[in-house]
Amino acid sequence: MAKMWAGRTAGITNKLADDFNSSIHFDKRMYKQDIEGSMSHALMLGKCGIIGEDEAEKIIEGLKGILADLESGKLEFDLTCEDIHMFVEQVLTERLGDLGKKLHTARSRNDQVALDIRMYLREELDEIQELLIDFVRVITNKAEQYKNAILPGYTHLQRAQPIVFGHQLMAYAMMISRDIERLSDCRKRMNISPIGSCALAGTTYETDREFEAENLNFDGICLNSLDGVSDRDFVLELLSDISIIMVHLSRFAEEIILWSSWEFKFVELSDEYTTGSSIMPQKKNPDMAELVRGKTGRVFGDLMGLLTTLKGLPLAYNKDMQEDKEGIFDAVDTVKMCIEVFAGMVDTMTANTENMLNAAKKGFINATDLADYLVKNGLPFRSAYKISGQIVSKCIAEDKVLESLTLEEYREFSDLFNEDLFKEIDLVTCVEKRISKGGTSVKSVEEQIKYIREKFNI
Numbered sequence: 001m002a003k004m005w006a007g008r009t010a011g012i013t014n015k016l017a018d019d020f021n022s023s024i025h026f027d028k029r030m031y032k033q034d035i036e037g038s039m040s041h042a043l044m045l046g047k048c049g050i051i052g053e054d055e056a057e058k059i060i061e062g063l064k065g066i067l068a069d070l071e072s073g074k075l076e077f078d079l080t081c082e083d084i085h086m087f088v089e090q091v092l093t094e095r096l097g098d099l100g101k102k103l104h105t106a107r108s109r110n111d112q113v114a115l116d117i118r119m120y121l122r123e124e125l126d127e128i129q130e131l132l133i134d135f136v137r138v139i140t141n142k143a144e145q146y147k148n149a150i151l152p153g154y155t156h157l158q159r160a161q162p163i164v165f166g167h168q169l170m171a172y173a174m175m176i177s178r179d180i181e182r183l184s185d186c187r188k189r190m191n192i193s194p195i196g197s198c199a200l201a202g203t204t205y206e207t208d209r210e211f212e213a214e215n216l217n218f219d220g221i222c223l224n225s226l227d228g229v230s231d232r233d234f235v236l237e238l239l240s241d242i243s244i245i246m247v248h249l250s251r252f253a254e255e256i257i258l259w260s261s262w263e264f265k266f267v268e269l270s271d272e273y274t275t276g277s278s279i280m281p282q283k284k285n286p287d288m289a290e291l292v293r294g295k296t297g298r299v300f301g302d303l304m305g306l307l308t309t310l311k312g313l314p315l316a317y318n319k320d321m322q323e324d325k326e327g328i329f330d331a332v333d334t335v336k337m338c339i340e341v342f343a344g345m346v347d348t349m350t351a352n353t354e355n356m357l358n359a360a361k362k363g364f365i366n367a368t369d370l371a372d373y374l375v376k377n378g379l380p381f382r383s384a385y386k387i388s389g390q391i392v393s394k395c396i397a398e399d400k401v402l403e404s405l406t407l408e409e410y411r412e413f414s415d416l417f418n419e420d421l422f423k424e425i426d427l428v429t430c431v432e433k434r435i436s437k438g439g440t441s442v443k444s445v446e447e448q449i450k451y452i453r454e455k456f457n458i
């Protein structure tokens with residue numbers, strides 16, 4: 001059958017070329033947006049007198065019917081159509097005859113596809129945000145539950161200073177809270193309507209672009225028609241935002257994988273979110289966390305793919321741009337799945353607070369506090385740091401910890417040491433003393449929890 005765009009050519013194409021060119025197998029997921037966009041377009045055409053108002057009404061009714069039939073399964077996608085836009089127009093024309101052919105007045109598939117993808121992605125963006133808010137809620141509740149649990153905080157994956165588990169968890173809540181804000185920011189630029197840019201140069205018809213945009217809940221219109229049909233920066237922006245979310249998830253995933261190892265044994269994942277091994281009966285593998293870590297790579301690939309596709313493209317529309325969809329669809333599907341699974345995994349995770357505390361006791365993580373003790377008693381920090389280091393070294397040589405040395409032993413290094421030093425290097429005191437804003441004291445963690453709960457109303 002000849003193509004709808006048959007004109008200059010007979011519109012008869014090679015089968016292989018057709019399959020290669022076609023995008024309906026992936027852009028069919030934008031059917032709803034395509035039909036809604038077309039309804040608004042018809043309404044605008046009628047209002048502006050470009051077609052009759054009665055004609056616009058009939059077209060809108062026809063489109064409603066197509067939407068209902070697709071949703072009920074009465075109508076199936078015709079995969080021989082080039083794309084979703086051609087499919088909807090074809091069915092409309094089959095159903096309404098010549099009237100269906102009027103819909104495409106004062107627009108082009110170039111502005112139509114730019115419109116559809118913006119409408120589709122803003123809905124996905126909203127969904128991702130909802131999922132993230134729920135995830136933050138889960139993390140914050142866990143943080144509340146473990147706001148007193150002491151564990152080592154690490155730098156270079158070496159035990160550094162004591163913190164509470166609630167503090168570590170709230171670090172992720174803060175990251176995710178910025179991810180949520182970043183999406184809101186992205187939405188502002190995404191939610192601008194390109195429709196009416198037409199093929200590239202605008203149109204000779206007296207259209208009302210603002211009317212059409214408002215009707216579709218956009219915040220404004222693209223002010224340059226070439227830009228309107230050419231750019232996909234909003235897709236790149238969403239992909240970047242999703243990539244950053246995946247960075248955060250994969251770091252959290254990595255920690256959960258470490259923490260649930262036999263070497264750490266800080267957390268226990270619920271059976272629901274782990275798998276066994278087909279051969280080693282003792283195994284309880286953190287597959288979900290590993291998969292999140294792994295899927296991060298493919299999302300970065302989606303971003304790199306589109307950056308590369310768009311790089312160096314001349315204005316305006318080029319068919320290369322059809323390649324914008326599969327990557328972002330994949331990224332959106334992937335991140336949604338990852339967030340949901342992650343939230344369930346964290347929600348059902350328990351901490352082994354005893355192991356955490358034991359690990360904190362063994363690593364000289366109160367050595368900074370020992371130095372601070374000397375500073376408070378008059379020694380300059382660098383000298384205090386040196387003495388503390390020497391004491392740690394003695395402990396290592398004698399297989400002791402800071403808490404097990406006697407006052408006499410301490411006094412061999414400095415006569416500034418007194419009995420009160422033991423309280424100062426007690427892990428609970430170490431944590432409680434970290435009163436600086438944003439520090440690890442329980443009070444500070446409680447403030448962080450309050451801030452996040454108020455911010456997202458959770």
Ligand code: ARG
Binds near residue numbers: 027110319
């Ligand atoms: N399927 C195309 C895409 O996804 C729609 C736009 C096609 N426009 C054109 N003039 N060939 O980008």
